[in-house]
Amino acid sequence: MMIYEIATSARGGLAMTKRKHLFSRDRRILSLCHCEEQGKANGEGLGNFVIARQSRSNPGDSSLCSEQAPQSHNSLITKRLLLRLWRIAMTRFMRMIPIILLFLLSAPETLKADKGMAIRIVPKLLRPGEAFMVVVTPGSSITEVSGEAFGKKLYFVGGEQGYIALSGVDLSVKPGKYPLVIEAGMEKSVRKIRVLKKRFGKEVLHLRPDQVFLSEEDLKRVEKEKQRLDVIWKEELQGRFWDGPFILPVKGKFGSVFGLRRIINDEPRSPHMGQDIKAPEGTPVAACNSGRVVFIDELFFSGKSIIVDHGQGLYSMYFHLSEVLVSQGQEVKRGQVVGRVGATGRAMGPHLHWGVRLQGMRVDPMSLISLPLNSISR
Numbered sequence: 238m239m240i241y242e243i244a245t246s247a248r249g250g251l252a253m254t255k256r257k258h259l260f261s262r263d264r265r266i267l268s269l270c271h272c273e274e275q276g277k278a279n280g281e282g283l284g285n286f287v288i289a290r291q292s293r294s295n296p297g298d299s300s301l302c303s304e305q306a307p308q309s310h311n312s313l314i315t316k317r318l319l320l321r322l323w324r325i326a327m328t329r330f331m332r333m334i335p336i337i338l339l340f341l342l343s344a345p346e347t348l349k350a351d352k353g354m355a356i357r358i359v360p361k362l363l364r365p366g367e368a369f370m371v372v373v374t375p376g377s378s379i380t381e382v383s384g385e386a387f388g389k390k391l392y393f394v395g396g397e398q399g400y401i402a403l404s405g406v407d408l409s410v411k412p413g414k415y416p417l418v419i420e421a422g423m424e425k426s427v428r429k430i431r432v433l434k435k436r437f438g439k440e441v442l443h444l445r446p447d448q449v450f451l452s453e454e455d456l457k458r459v460e461k462e463k464q465r466l467d468v469i470w471k472e473e474l475q476g477r478f479w480d481g482p483f484i485l486p487v488k489g490k491f492g493s494v495f496g497l498r499r500i501i502n503d504e505p506r507s508p509h510m511g512q513d514i515k516a517p518e519g520t521p522v523a524a525c526n527s528g529r530v531v532f533i534d535e536l537f538f539s540g541k542s543i544i545v546d547h548g549q550g551l552y553s554m555y556f557h558l559s560e561v562l563v564s565q566g567q568e569v570k571r572g573q574v575v576g577r578v579g580a581t582g583r584a585m586g587p588h589l590h591w592g593v594r595l596q597g598m599r600v601d602p603m604s605l606i607s608l609p610l611n612s613i614s615r
């Protein structure tokens with residue numbers, strides 16, 4: 238048996254063995270060479286194969302093999318090379334089958350459902366503590382659309398733009414993707430809502446110890462008041478009082494914003510759950526939308542307070558009032574005066590603390606104002 242040196246390539250006429258091939262340092266293929274004709278011509282053949290290998294000392298041997306390999310032999314080599322490549326491709330394809338199956342099993346519902354149904358989120362980019370609209374334009378003429386986002390029911394109402402639902406992202410929601418499920422007649426869609434990261438500001442306050450630490454009695458009072466409010470947030474009217482866009486309850490200078498992290502005497506406290514609007518004491522405070530007054534009381538922190546139920550789990554709060562001008566259970570219209578700006582409760586000056594709860598979620602009331610809800614009316 239003669240050992241030859243070969244710088245191989247499929248085009249160069251060298252053989253690939255059935256079993257293996259090696260790669261040289263410069264990535265050229267070295268292989269067992271099917272050189273029956275070559276072997277016989279040189280009297281060195283052993284069976285049908287001659288082992289060919291690169292030999293630095295005698296490069297002439299390589300040309301001997303490559304130049305003298307017959308053409309029919311080259312085509313056989315090419316076929317084998319192609320066959321090998323085909324096998325490699327098939328092996329990789331087989332490995333991908335489970336992934337493809339998984340995709341096909343999970344996707345049909347979305348793909349099928351998306352046919353004809355258009356879904357939009359307004360605004361497109363969402364952050365924790367923001368309200369948003371889901372706008373659905375069904376592919377067929379249907380009369381009802383339902384859905385769910387962040388584990389909360391979506392209440393759709395027909396409007397000029399299609400079917401619209403008001404929803405929100407709670408302040409505590411981490412950035413990521415969350416499912417949005419929409420059903421319209423026979424159509425169903427499962428999509429993802431993307432929540433981006435939001436950096437909230439920080440407010441450092443230094444107060445007297447008696448302003449920070451509460452007595453046993455005050456602590457009990459605060460806890461009771463919290464429980465009373467928690468009961469309200471859980472009540473969710475199926476009907477809707479709110480109608481059209483939301484408005485600012487009072488004109489004034491903006492103070493502490495929603496989500497502000499407060500650090501009092503070097504201790505982190507609960508974030509600010511509303512928008513403060515500074516205005517002279519006695520300035521009229523209007524309802525941000527139509528609703529029904531469900532709570533009137535003077536609370537330890539919030540002072541004279543009003544809570545308006547706008548229906549479908551949406552509540553607005555008006556705190557630190559100097560005067561309440563509505564009564565429990567009274568229905569109010571958007572823009573109707575409900576009280577006057579004050580500094581009752583724990584307030585550092587006359588201002589309105591305006592807050593919102595949406596299906597229990599803590600949402601920035603300012604994010605409601607920017608929503609184009611003009612087309613929605615009862």
Ligand SMILES: [Zn+2]
Pocket residue numbers: 493509511512513589590591
């Ligand atoms: Zn406030």
